[in-house]
Amino acid sequence: MTNACVDVSPTEMIYMTYDGNFEMRCDAKILHTQAVEVEGDAADSDAQTVHVYLDRTVLHAQGGGQPTDIGTMKIETGASTVAVQVEKVTMDRSTGVALHRGKVMQSTAEAEDGVHASIDDVKVGDKVHVEVDADNRQILSECHTAGHVVDSAMARCGSVLPPSKAYHFLDGPYVEYKGKIPAEERNALLAKLKVAFQELVEEDICTKIAVLSKSDAEAVCNRVAENYFNMEDFDDDNVRIVTVAGWPCPCGGTHVRSTGNLKERKWGVTGLKCKKGVVRVKYGKDC
Ligand SMILES: [Zn+2]
Incomplete structure (x- = not known):
């Protein structure tokens, strides 16, 4: 049905x-x-x-x-x-x-x-x-918001790659990007990502949600990297733009008010994998 x-x-x-x-x-x-x-x-x-x-x-x-x-x-x-x-x-x-x-x-x-x-x-x-179910919503919002913080941490580390997939389920969340990281640079990037993620949590940055026209959304989201998002992928005239840890992107999920809300459950980056032109950054709680 x-x-x-x-x-x-x-x-x-x-x-x-x-x-x-x-x-x-x-x-x-x-x-x-x-x-x-x-x-x-x-x-x-x-x-x-x-x-x-x-x-x-x-x-x-x-x-x-x-x-x-x-x-x-x-x-x-x-x-x-x-x-x-x-x-x-x-x-x-x-x-x-x-x-x-x-x-x-x-x-x-x-x-x-x-x-x-x-x-x-x-x-x-x-x-x-x-x-x-508020307790369930809280942890799912934290998990989803932490995925955005990974995006912002990637940018802070100078690795701005177009996002291709996100998995914000509690059994092993990750964010994927299109691109390659040279093998000899992966360990260093992972170490930098872990630090950048924790910095962003410590900075306690407020989440913002705005509904923008496609052209405004384009200007906001693709300011940092050209064609980071393709706004033509969206059917509606207006796009909901969520800014987490200072990093705006189109999103339809639920979020916590501030990156500081990720502190209690100790969210953080846990791994980095590169395969067939896809970079997967794994994250989780209890880090
Ligand atoms: Zn979101």
């Missing part, structure tokens, strides 16, 4: 603005719901899997190398409240519609009474209270 078969308006992704990036809850309205069969769900399981479409959400949709947010939705149906544990949010980039996949939760009292909250009770327009 894809989002494409559901004809609803684009979802307002609250975290795209600077203030919205730090909102952990919001009220929204139901646009559409679907009960879905998921392989692996026991037939007699109480936990019904559902797809929920809202007019707005605080939950980050998986993408741009950053994992999905998880959280909860409490849907007021009038007669009852249906609670949904959200497991994954995905975004259909062609329509701008976010899909929340989750499981309907049963309260203990309801289960004992034989009463089941049902997604069938939910109507279009019902009010929904959406809440992010």
Whole structure:
């Protein structure tokens, strides 16, 4: 099942603005719901899997190398409240519609009474209270922000290479660039990157988020290196530019307020690999 078969308006992704990036809850309205069969769900399981479409959400949709947010939705149906544990949010980039996949939760009292909250009770327009799992969001935002700090550290070390891929999952995050580093220079660059990353954390540099026209975004992001980003890759007229550790780039993820927020969990650069014209800088926490 894809989002494409559901004809609803684009979802307002609250975290795209600077203030919205730090909102952990919001009220929204139901646009559409679907009960879905998921392989692996026991037939007699109480936990019904559902797809929920809202007019707005605080939950980050998986993408741009950053994992999905998880959280909860409490849907007021009038007669009852249906609670949904959200497991994954995905975004259909062609329509701008976010899909929340989750499981309907049963309260203990309801289960004992034989009463089941049902997604069938939910109507279009019902009010929904959406809440992010804040602890999970915090560590994912730190992980993602640390990836930006790697970009800035690369620039500080004089290695401005075009970024090609980012992986901000907790099981081994890294950032990749197109280019080559001579074998004899790699150890020295890794040592310099580790130092530059920690300097940027110590400098406690504030994160900025702005939505700019493509030409302004071009001027801001490609000032340091020509064609570092190709703005033609973006469909919309405006591009969200996030500046972390003084280094601006187009980004759709969630971030912490300042590089100083990466200190507590000791984020840092952990490795450097070069292969087939790709430079991979690995990073992590507990450095
Ligand atoms: Zn970002």
